[in-house]
Amino acid sequence: MQQQRRFFMLIPIIVASALVIAACAPSEESQPAPGTTSPATPQATPVAEGKAVYSANCAACHGTEAQGTTIAVSLPGHSADIIRRQVRTPMGTMPAFSESQLSEAQLDAVVAYIESLPAMGSHAEPLDMDDALAVHHWMAITALKADDATDALHHMDHIIGMAADHELRERAEEARNLIAAGKLHDAEHEVGEMLAGKASPEMGMSQLHVQLAFSALSARDTDDARHHMEHFMAVASGMDKVKGDEVISLMDVGDMHEAGHALEQMMGMMPHGE
Incomplete structure (x- = not known):
């Protein structure tokens, strides 16, 4: 935890x-004397x-x-x-x-x-290696959602170089190959599964899909939000399934504000380590 x-x-x-x-208050300036003009400030x-x-x-x-x-x-x-x-x-x-x-x-x-600014050859990493791995997974997913294969490859290279676990490194290489082949959607799923596993073991796939659905809904990408909710519903049960049905119903009637609020509640209520 x-x-x-x-x-x-x-x-x-x-x-x-x-x-x-932070918004900065403008500094007070003296008023020009009557009959004079202030020089133009570039x-x-x-x-x-x-x-x-x-x-x-x-x-x-x-x-x-x-x-x-x-x-x-x-x-x-x-x-x-x-x-x-x-x-x-x-x-x-x-x-x-x-x-x-x-x-x-x-x-x-x-x-x-x-x-x-010129692009850096490599990032300075946070002190905790597990945190750094998780960050690069999140950033790779963000890049894939933006269809930015170049940045996604950049973060996958970081993951491959940092991963001490052989299985994680192999999966990262597979995801990188998918990106290089232009299969960004498949790569996004692969990186998501990796994030829910080795990189962040306390986060399960259900929670990850809820978070990604919320991000998509905030970006007004209802198709992507529905896509992640469908993945969530495929593994949900009990009250999680009831809450998921509520979100989808709100999206169906176009009430994105309440759907987002319901997703926020789900993120706060869901247990970790599924």
């Missing part, structure tokens, strides 16, 4: 600490603005150039789509950040800054 708590605490560190931006470029926001809010965990530290991975090399998805519809228990909490302009600036 303690391992899972560390893992879920790590997900917000990896993504939220790099991308959550607007900061998105990259410059993003760097300023990053330096103030993210550098302590991810390094001054987003190169990564022992408590958080490096950020360059991740696509804009993946960064945005992790902010708006994150994996794990990290809360989503709405536009009222983080404006599109602010997010654009941070994305522009991260994209302007």
Whole structure:
């Protein structure tokens, strides 16, 4: 149980600490004297603005150039789509950040800054190897959902290089081959099973599918949400099955808000280690 708590605490560190931006009050400026005009102030470029926001809010965990530290991975090399998805519809228990909490302009600036940096040859890993493995599994799944085969391969290479377990390494190599062959959906299933097994043994497949359904629903991808709920229902029983039926019924009538709320309740109620 303690391992899972560390893992879920790590997900917000990896993504939220790099991308959550505090609104800053503008400094007061003196008014020009009557009859005079103020010189035009050049607007900061998105990259410059993003760097300023990053330096103030993210550098302590991810390094001054987003190169990564022992408590958080490096950020360059991740696509804009993946960064945005992790902010708006994150994996794990990290809360989503709405536009009222983080404006599109602010997010654009941070994305522009991260994209302007050269990709790192390798990530600085968190101190706990099990946590690092779990993180790369989550990031590979996120990349596959965004159809970003390049980033998915990047994280699979990390898993293959870090895996001490022979079976896990073999499965990671199989998943990598699926990605290289363009079979991203099959690879997503394989990586999901790996995450629910060796990388995070306290998380079962049922819980993983509920989390992925919630992420998909938050992204307004109802087809993907239904897909994961169908996988969940195939193994669910008792009250889990009743709750799953409720979610699907809410989706059928178009009440995505209540369906998401029901999924949140399921994530909080489901036991670990199925």
